[in-house]
Each structure stands twice: as structure tokens, then as C-alpha cells.
Amino acid sequence: MDWIKRIDWKAWIGTIALIIIFREGAVWVMKQFGHPELGNLAGLISLLSVLALWRKFKKIPASLVDTNNKIMKESAFAFLPISAGSLLMMMHLGDETPMFLIVLFVSTLIPLWVYAKMSKKWL
Template sequence: MQWIKNIDWPAWIGTLILIIGFRELAVWVTSQFHHPELGNLAGLIGLLILLTIWRMTTGLPQRLVDTTNRLMKESGFAFLPICAGSLIMLVQMGKDIPLFLLVLVVSTLIPLWIYAKIAKKWL
């Protein structure tokens, strides 16, 4: 139980409110244009723009950086159910697998590669 005492709860709560708030705001805005499915992407881009401007003007607080680093490290297991669902879907797709793999590469690997380049340069 010692690890619970070492957690910076205000930073965690603030970070989660920032992430969830941006996502929900983006879903609301995109639903006004009748495309709520674009909310996650719009929220991600909006948050990225805000954090970039914040970093360039005043610098990000170390508490925010530490919290997001820990959140990214600990959330890796959240992708296991997605992987299992993708495998089941691949088995049932048949001749549409090449198109699915193209979409998967474009929507996953390329953004991760860009994120890695940005992280390597800025961190």
C-alpha cells in the first residue's frame, strides 16, 4: 500500500480530466456536424495542438509529464482485448484482408512512427 501514498493524485485527476474533457468536447463538436465518429481523432489533434502551444510558451509542468508517462506505460494492457478482437475479425474477413491490413498500417503504424520521431526529438 506504500505505492498509493506516492501517487500525485491531483496531477492524475487533472491529467485525466484534461484528456477526457478534450475527447468529450471533440465528440460534441463533431456530432454537431453529424460525424461523432471523428470525435476521438479531433480530440487527439486538439489536445496535441494545445500541449504543443503550452510547451512552446511556458513549458509543460513536470507533474503532467510524469503522470502521462506513467499512464502510457501502465495502459499497454488495454490493447490486449483489441488485439484479440482484431484476430477474430481477420479470420472472418476472407478476401477483404489486404484492404484491412492497408487501413491498419495507415491508421496505426504511420501515426506511431510519427509519434516516435516527435518524441525522440522533443524528449
């Protein structure tokens, strides 16, 4: 139980609250425009924008960066069921498989590559 004492609970709760507040706020705003499905994307972009502005004027706390890194590492396992579902769907696509793979490539790998480049430069 020594590991419980070593956790920076304030940073974890703050980081998770920050993510939830931005996401829920963006979903609410996008719902007002009639497109609640864009809430996750709008929340991500707005959080990234606020953090970029924050970093321009002040340093982002190390505890926030460390907690975010841990969350990103651990949340990778959440995508395994999605990947399995995509593979099952691909088996039933037939002739549409190449177009699906192009869309998957463009919508997943390119944004991840851009995010990695931005993270390497700014963090």
C-alpha cells in the same frame, strides 16, 4: 500502503481531467457538425495542439509528463482485446485479408511512428 502516499494525486486527477475534457468537448463539437465519430480524433489533435502551443511559451510540468507516461504504459493492455478481435476477424476475411493488413498498417503503425518521432523531438 506506502505507495498510496507517493502518488501525485493532483497530477493524476489533472491529467485525466484534461484528457476527458478535451475528448468530451471534441465529441460535442463534432456532434454539432453531424459527425460524433470524429470526436476522439478531434480531441486528440486539439489536445496535442494546445500542448504544443503551451510548450512553445512555457515548460510542460514534469508531473504531467510523468503521469502521461504511466498512463500510456498501463493503457497498452487495453488494446489486447482489440487485437484478439482483429485476429478473429482476419480469419473470416479470406481474399480481403491483404487489403485489411494494408489499412491496419497505414492507420496504426505510421501514426504511432510519427507520434514517437514528435515525442522524441518535443519532449
